[in-house]
Amino acid sequence: MIRFEQVTKRYPDGTTAVDGLSFEVAEGELVTLVGPSGCGKTTTMMMVNRLVEPTSGRVLVGGEDVAGLDPVRLRRRIGYVIQQVGLFPHRTVLDNTATVPALLGWKRARARARAAELLDLVGLDPKTYGPRYPRQLSGGQRQRVGVARALAADPEVLLMDEPFGAVDPVVREQLQDEFLRMRAAVRKTVLLVTHDIEEAVRLGDRIAVYGRGRIEQLDTPGAVLGSPATSYVAEFVGADRGLKRLSVTAVERGDLEQPPVARLDEPAGRAAGRLRAEGARWAVVLDAAGDLHGWVGLDALAAGGSVGDLAHRMNAWVPVGAPLKQAFGVMLQHDAGWVAVLDGARFCGVLTPAKLHEALRRSVDADALGVPRGQVGFDSVADA
Numbered sequence: 001m002i003r004f005e006q007v008t009k010r011y012p013d014g015t016t017a018v019d020g021l022s023f024e025v026a027e028g029e030l031v032t033l034v035g036p037s038g039c040g041k042t043t044t045m046m047m048v049n050r051l052v053e054p055t056s057g058r059v060l061v062g063g064e065d066v067a068g069l070d071p072v073r074l075r076r077r078i079g080y081v082i083q084q085v086g087l088f089p090h091r092t093v094l095d096n097t098a099t100v101p102a103l104l105g106w107k108r109a110r111a112r113a114r115a116a117e118l119l120d121l122v123g124l125d126p127k128t129y130g131p132r133y134p135r136q137l138s139g140g141q142r143q144r145v146g147v148a149r150a151l152a153a154d155p156e157v158l159l160m161d162e163p164f165g166a167v168d169p170v171v172r173e174q175l176q177d178e179f180l181r182m183r184a185a186v187r188k189t190v191l192l193v194t195h196d197i198e199e200a201v202r203l204g205d206r207i208a209v210y211g212r213g214r215i216e217q218l219d220t221p222g223a224v225l226g227s228p229a230t231s232y233v234a235e236f237v238g239a240d241r242g243l244k245r246l247s248v249t250a251v252e253r254g255d256l257e258q259p260p261v262a263r264l265d266e267p268a269g270r271a272a273g274r275l276r277a278e279g280a281r282w283a284v285v286l287d288a289a290g291d292l293h294g295w296v297g298l299d300a301l302a303a304g305g306s307v308g309d310l311a312h313r314m315n316a317w318v319p320v321g322a323p324l325k326q327a328f329g330v331m332l333q334h335d336a337g338w339v340a341v342l343d344g345a346r347f348c349g350v351l352t353p354a355k356l357h358e359a360l361r362r363s364v365d366a367d368a369l370g371v372p373r374g375q376v377g378f379d380s381v382a383d384a
């Protein structure tokens with residue numbers, strides 16, 4: 001969808017901002033460009049909508065070389081979100097959002113209806129916020145309007161340059177969450193620049209780690225964190241990359257242990273016999289419907305009666321597919337040696353610290369083999 005072929009940009013003063021860059025962003029894919037200040041991320045992005053022209057090489061959008069396209073028309077096909085949102089101060093939020101549809105010649109009513117729909121999508125009630133002026137919004141709300149405006153004409157491609165950079169960390173995380181939700185609904189091809197590795201990992205299907213003017217590694221977040229290609233990348237992603245991996249590795253059924261299971265209405269003696277036979281010290285307790293209730297220890301079962309009289313409630317659980325980080329958090333919160341993993345209300349097994357570690361290892365091994373995270377067809381870097 002977006003393709004860079006041997007692209008170099010040398011500014012007139014001799015600075016080589018981008019040096020022989022080749023990579024591709026597949027349709028519907030989000031690639032984050034991350035790296036230190038001045039390494040050429042913004043220059044890369046601006047060559048897509050022709051705010052900067054390459055010195056050599058080609059940039060293609062939807063298979064067309066942008067050099068042959070009218071820049072103004074091209075920009076109307078491409079949503080562009082920048083940090084200093086750049087809203088028109090004397091236009092209402094609704095009119096700001098309707099800017100590109102209006103430029104494209106949409107009828108006013110249609111453009112405004114579309115703008116209202118987009119404001120709603122980014123979490124701003126169009127009735128409340130539509131009539132306001134940009135100065136009457138918070139920083140986070142202004143950024144949302146920036147995103148709504150970029151999406152209003154339903155562009156094929158979205159370019160985002162530090163789109164959540166100007167707000168405090170809490171709002172930033174909220175905006176990222178909203179953006180991820182929105183993206184699930186409106187799948188666009190996105191190139192997003194950030195200098196924040198956490199943001200890159202959180203949002204990107206793949207992340208491109210920039211060194212000076214070149215991509216040092218382009219891969220899934222898990223692979224970049226798990227198997228940095230160079231010492232530069234390892235240093236850039238940080239010594240805590242193992243921890244960061246917890247957020248991009250999901251709990252899978254194969255990671256789970258299957259402890260003995262007892263039913264709430266089962267006689268304690270029978271459950272105790274089963275535990276002894278399996279050499280286990282405790283069992284997970286399920287109710288009649290097979291939903292998680294809690295756990296019971298072998299020693300407690302000696303008191304007799306039913307399992308239900310002796311079981312402890314346990315709320316430490318996560319859904320299948322949750323990030324390992326969430327599972328680890330729940331384990332710590334409940335001070336538990338395991339966390340139950342559920343599919344809907346159904347019990348699937350438990351994740352223990354040892355299994356968690358194994359799961360983390362598994363994803364390193366998978367990444368080392370080049371197994372992708374499985375979203376889009378990853379045509380990897382053709383970087384010479």
Ligand SMILES: Nc1ncnc2c1ncn2[C@@H]1O[C@H](COP(=O)(O)OP(=O)(O)OP(=O)(O)O)[C@@H](O)[C@H]1O
Pocket residue numbers: 011012013015016017035036037038039040041042043044195
């Ligand atoms: N118009 C220009 N003329 C000369 N040099 C420029 C120009 N624009 C950018 N540069 C230089 O090109 C290099 C890459 O700049 P660019 O803005 O692409 O980096 P970046 O990675 O986006 O940085 P940041 O994270 O700070 O925005 C820098 O050394 C910068 O100083």
